Amino acid sequence: MPPPSFAVLRQKNKYWKIGARTYSARARDFIDTSDPDYLAWASEGNVAEEFSEGDLRDAKRDAGLPPFAPVTALQARRELRVAGLYDDVYTIVTTSPDPDLLDSWNCAIEWHREAAWILAVQAELALSDDDVDALFVAAYAL
Numbered sequence: 001m002p003p004p005s006f007a008v009l010r011q012k013n014k015y016w017k018i019g020a021r022t023y024s025a026r027a028r029d030f031i032d033t034s035d036p037d038y039l040a041w042a043s044e045g046n047v048a049e050e051f052s053e054g055d056l057r058d059a060k061r062d063a064g065l066p067p068f069a070p071v072t073a074l075q076a077r078r079e080l081r082v083a084g085l086y087d088d089v090y091t092i093v094t095t096s097p098d099p100d101l102l103d104s105w106n107c108a109i110e111w112h113r114e115a116a117w118i119l120a121v122q123a124e125l126a127l128s129d130d131d132v133d134a135l136f137v138a139a140y141a142l
Contacts, residue, residue, distance in 0.1 A: 014026075015038060015041065015046075015048040015049075016048050016049050016050065016051055016056070017048045017049065017051075018030075018050070018051065018052065018053050018056055019053070022038065022048055023056060024037075024038065061114075067113050067132070067133040067135075067136035067137050067140070068112075068114070068136075069140055070110035070111060070112050070113075071110065071111050071136060071139040071140050072109065072110060072111075073109060073110070073111060075140065075142045076111045076135075076136075076139045078139070078142055079135055079138050079139035079142060080135070083135060083138075085125070085135075088125060089105075089121055090105075092121055092125070093105040093117075093121065098120070100116075100117060101117050101121070104117040105117070111136075111139075113132065113133070113136050118132070
């Protein structure tokens with residue numbers, strides 16, 4: 001089955017099974033199957049379609065949904081402070097021999113999840129994709 005499109009992700013009350021978890025298009029996140037909206041939807045005979053975690057990631061990327069939606073530099077810096085990573089990231093960008101890291105830190109109005117400088121900092125901190133995704137999702141919510 002192909003991954004859901006942007007239009008499908010935006011449908012109200014659409015659910016998918018990814019492994020043992022259930023993803024809600026409305027919540028744009030995984031939900032507990034005791035969620036009243038899910039139970040009402042399922043009671044109408046609807047069944048959640050199955051697809052892979054990679055398909056969900058690709059659909060979010062294509063749709064520009066968190067964690068792939070850009071965040072402002074202010075949102076990102078605030079979330080780095082909450083996560084206790086601000087000082088580490090600041091040290092990396094200010095001591096890097098790559099001037100693009102510092103320029104991006106200082107001048108980028110929006111931070112994009114898959115920007116080269118974000119990936120470089122991610123590698124330097126040995127953070128997983130899930131770790132950085134969670135930071136972007138949390139920053140987006142600020």
